[in-house]
Amino acid sequence: MGYPESVLAKDEHVVVHRHPHWGRLFLPAVILIVATAAAAFVAGYINTLHWQTSAKNIVFLVIAAVWLIIIGWLSVWPFFNWWTTHFVITDRRVMFRHGVLTRSGIDIPLARINSVEFRHGLMDRILRTGTLIIESASQDPLEFHDIPRVERVHSLLYHEVFDTLGTEESPS
Structure with a gap:
């Protein structure tokens, strides 16, 4: 299931859309x-x-x-x-939405992200899940738990952040 196009800005494209890991179910x-x-x-x-x-x-x-x-x-x-929790990375921002009756969420522009980390223990590695930690310029680090294939998401987010910034550090 793709993320609803109505919440995306004009010419914004989804890079990654994930629900929490199926292990939660x-x-x-x-x-x-x-x-x-x-x-x-x-x-x-x-x-x-x-x-x-x-x-x-x-x-x-x-x-x-x-x-x-x-x-x-x-x-x-x-x-x-689980079904109404979305972790989405676009070419402009990171979005996290959750809630069944009462919805809440956060958007982090890619240009405001300072660092991206991931953490996963032995069982998380076996299940191919983990916690993604995003530190933005104005907030304490945000932790997103049970992200499937967290290493791949970390890598994609890292590339998107540096492609957005256009620095010499860009890994492409």
């Missing part, structure tokens, strides 16, 4: 599977009991309600949060 997926299996098991057990049909139906509704709450809170919400 691992635990919500496990919760979805376990909660569904548990709800099915309990509903199956209740179905074997010799209760009145109306009592069974009430228990089934309670099981379904609890399942929906758990899945909505611990699986669907994290997925929407």
